[in-house]
Every structure is written in C-alpha cells, then in structure tokens.
Amino acid sequence: MRWHRLKAIVRKEVIQIRRDLRSLLLIVAMPLLLMLAFGYGVSFDIKHIPVFVYDREGSQQSQDLLKHFQASEYFNVVESVASYSALVQALDAGWCRVAIVIPSDFSEQLKTGGPVGVQALLDATDNNTANVSIGYSEAVIQTYNRKVQLEWLQRHGQSTRQPAVSVDARTWFNENLESTANIVPGVIAIVMAVIGSFLTSLTIAREWERGTMEQLMSTPVTPLEVMVGKLVPYFVIGLFDTALCAGIGIWWFHVPFRGQWSVFVFSSILFLMVVLSLGYFISVVTKSQLAASQTALIATFLPAFLLSGFIYPIDQMPAVIQLITRFIPARYFMTISRDVFLKGTPIALLRDELLALGLFAAVLTLLATRAFHKKLS
C-alpha cells in the first residue's frame, strides 16, 4: 500500500461526496429522519384504545363499571350507543377497537351473586392490539370485582383482607417502561447499517457506470488501495452519523447512557467495518448503481429492521428464524447498543457479540478485497 496513491483516492472520493447532493442529503437527513420517525412515530405502548359501550341497563352499577374503563389510561370511552347495531356499525367503521355490552339484568345478577357476563367485542384485524385489549379489559374487570367483593363483605360485617399474593414489580434498565429507550439505541444500529452499506454500494458501481473504471485499472493502483481509499471517507461519515444519532438519543429523547463510551465506540467501529465492506463487496459484484443500492438495502435495512431484534424479540421467533438471525450482523450490534446504553454492560459481558462482529468484519473485508480484480472480463 503506497501512501500517495491512497491519499489520491481518499481526496478524490471526498471531493465527489462533497459535490453529490444526494449523498450529502442522505448523510445528514437520514439519521435525523429515522431518529425522529422512530423516536416519535413508533411506540409499542398501547394506550387510549377507543371504546364504544352499549349499556342495556343504565343503572348506577353498570355506569360504575364503565367509569372504571374510562378511568384507565388504556381505554378511552368514546361514545355510549343505544343499540347493538350501532355498536356493530362502530366496529365496522373502525370508530372503536373495543365494544362493550352490559346486559340488561346486570345489577340484578350482581345482587344474587351469580357470575355476570359482560360482552366485549374486539376488532382483531390488529391481533396485537386486540390481545392487549383483552388483557387490559380483564384487569379493569378484576379491579371492579375486588371492589364489589369488598363492598359485599363490608355489608355483611365481615372483615376484609388483602389478596393473598400480589406481584411486586421493579422494572430495571428502563424504569418507566418507555419504548423510546428501547428504540433509540436500535435506530443507531439501523442508521449505521443503511448509511454504511448503501453509500459504499454506489462507489465501485459508479466507476463502472461512468466509464472511469477502465482508466483506473490501467494505473498501478492496487485493489487494497482502492478499497481502503474509498472506505475511509465513509468510515468517517459513519462515525459522524453514529455520534449524531447517539447525541439525539441522549439529549433530545433523554435516553440514559449508562455504559462506557470506549465500549460503544469500539463496537461501533467494528460494526462500521462490517457494513462498509459489505456495501463495497456488493458494489464490486453488481457493477451497477441501481442493482447495488437495492441489494444493499435488502441485505442490510430489512434484516436490521426485522431480524435483529429491533422490533420483534429474537427469543420469540421460530427456531429456524432464530438461526437465521445469527447471520445478521446488525443483531449483535443491536444487543451491544441497547446493553451499553441502558444496562451499562461492561465489555466482558459483550464478548460473544464483539467476537461475532469481528468475525463478520474479517470475512467481509477479505471477500471485498478478493472480489475486486484489476482486469476486465
């Protein structure tokens, strides 16, 4: 590797990036956009589910039960209707996700102590929200049940007692159970994967498409000089974007950073090497900017999004998919980023993830250097 040739390639790439509006926009706008979109837009917290009710009795007791729903932050009782068909219409039209029907003999049944059925109709097109709604409904009903029992016991002059067992939950690492704390460190991994591989996937393909490759191949420049020279500017850009995302996460979204900066920077460097050499490899192989950029997006963005544990927890996936996630580099950085941010995990406990990233970096760098030949075929 000769310094003057390496420097020439780096200088040329920097000039080209500086004059390419599309790249500049991507470098600055994409991290901001993704951070804001995910930080604000994606929330896995399900709250304020719209509810329609059809109270067939209209007694004090039935209204009391409905107040419990209204009081819960999970439900928002939008409207009380006077017919079953109005409820069905509301569900059909999507005005509510949950429709509750209280029977006409609600208070009567309560008095006799028999179990009373309260009907809940759920819009299960979004099965997750429906599932969560059932759980929340049950919880609301439970609270109401306890209250009713309590009143009954007091009326009959019996001493009250607390439930036998209760859960005493302490949420660690993300005390307020905010999904931004989970998402922001993950978005950093996604931004790095996309910026790193997407931008580099264009570099070699661009030389082929613009006809500059043949000229470049006729010079004494070595394949290693071309690769390193082309990747160095994107490496710096990648680090800049990582810092940008981390900064937004910490100072804008107030995500705690409990780990060591050195661990975060070291693992970011490893992960950048992985995605940069992956993008470069794709570029060398495809030789076309369109094919390269699309391959890069499919090879990094989708897996980083779906298979890294960013949205769907890996341990909940089918065994086969879990196996596949082992070959997704973003998975390891996702774990490291979240652990370092929220848990402050020391480097020793991240050994496996770091080793995996190191292995990916080594293999992909080797592949990328081997794939580029200074010969036309």
Add this chain to the structure above:
Amino acid sequence: MSPATVAIHASDLIKRFPDVLAVDRLSVEVKAGEIFGLVGPDGAGKTTALRMLAGVLMPDLGSAMIAGFDIVRDAEAAKAVISYMPQRFGLYEDLTVDENIRFYADIFGVSRTERVQRASRLLDAANLTQFGHRLAGKLSGGMKQKLGLVCALVHRPRVILLDEPTNGVDPVSRRDFWQILYSLLGEGVAILMSTAYLDEAERCHRIALLHQGRILFSDTPSELKKHFRGAIVAVVSPSPRRVQAFLANAEGVLNVVLVGDGVHLVVDDAERRIPELRRHMVSAALPFDSIEQVVPTIEDLFVAATSGSHRGMDR
C-alpha cells in the same frame, strides 16, 4: 531495430470472446519515438488489442512486453510506465480539470513541482489553461479528449496507448492533439493508437491494417502504397450505384467501391483501362462527369485488402 529501442513487442496475441475471435495472432513492434497506428473499422479488434497491451485484459494466448515488462506476468509494473486512454472518456466528470490532473499525478507518484510544471505545459499545448477550474463534465467533446491526454501524460509514460483518441473531436482540437503527440516523440516515448480515420493513419510512422482481429499487413503508409499493385481510377457520377453494378465485372477491374460522389475502381492498368471503361459507359448511356486515375489513399488500400481474396495487393 535493436531490442533496446523496442518499446512495445507483442507476439501472437489471441483473445476469444464467446461469440467471436476478437484478436487473432496479433504481432506488433513499436520503437521508442515512433507513432504506430492500428487501423480498422469498428469491430476489427482494435480496442481488445489495446486493452491487452494496457494490462487490463488477459490475453488467452501469446505474450507482450511493454518497456521490458511482461503484460501477463508483470502487468502492474508495466502499468507504471504505460499511459492508456480508453475510448470512452475515463475521467471524473464531477472533478475539475485541475483535480483530475492532480488525481492521476498523485496515483503515479508525480512530485508537486513536476506536476505543476508538466501540467501547465500540457494544458497550454492543449489550449485548456483557462479551464482549470471547470468541471470535466462541462467540457466539450474535444476538450474532454485533450484533458484525457493531459492526464495520461502528466506522469512521463514511456508507452502511450490511445484508443481512437480523436473520435468525435473537432478539427482544431485534433490539431492540438497531434502537436502534443509529436512533441512527445522527442522524449523517446512509443505511441500506439487505434483509429478508424484513414486520413489520420497517414500521420503515423507505421500502420497496421486490422480486420476481423488479424493484421492484414503492416508498414509505413508510403511503403504500403508502393505495394499496391494496379491503380485507382475515380469515376465521378450522379448515379454511382448503377456505375458500381455496371463496372463490377468489367475486364481488368479488380474491385469497385462507392465513395462520396462516385466510385473508386481498382484496375490492373489505368492507361489501358480508362478509355475502355469510358467507351463501355458511353455505350450503356451511364451518366458520368469524369473518369481519371488518382493517388491511392489508405482507405483504398484497406478496401482493396479486405475485399475478396486480397486482389490488388501483392502480398
């Protein structure tokens, strides 16, 4: 020709692509201080031959030495002394003229002072000095080609390979181009260029006519003309196609080719055939303005050589 002065020595280069034998046993020698032209129509194998000599394409068989370096075994060392200008403009359109020059100077390890000196002289010769800060993509076709040459020459190559360098270049730029090339010969470089323009081939010291991957013959332009047996007779006519059809099988006519305003005939003996042919055409009532002998151009040689079984050439 002593071996020391032979800058390019190719012997029996063969390159086959799936559907065509692009270069067929090509052998060529170019001395230092010489401009050698590879002449041939599109698809003759010129680009493939130059790419192999530039070390960017592997020959299937054969060998070539460039300034003493084997282009198969020692391609990278050869590349340090070669300047190759591909047919398609190979410079960065989003870099300025100066930045492109700097890039190639840096790649070849040219020192700053040498770069500045050499670039200013070359830019001056190419009439590009005032465009130093212009983006290469914003230059005209002729200026782009000249910039390509400047970049190719900024590192003092010993061998220059140019693939149809003046293709689509205006006459003024073309003149600049040739002046730069001639001025380099004093430095002892060897220049091998391909061209489809036969008038340009006549500016080369020696040429080789390439057809379907093979060199038909190779010599100086004037020697080639001497080898030409027979003579060229030009017939100027308003209906050249009828003249061509009518004279194709006339006695003593070896070949008939359409040219701009008539036909060129290759005949065995001009003095004897011209009156005969004139009589034929008059009796057939074919309209024509003139019929006379002309000096053969390289185009005539080429046509004579590539048509039929080399009728008209004595080897």
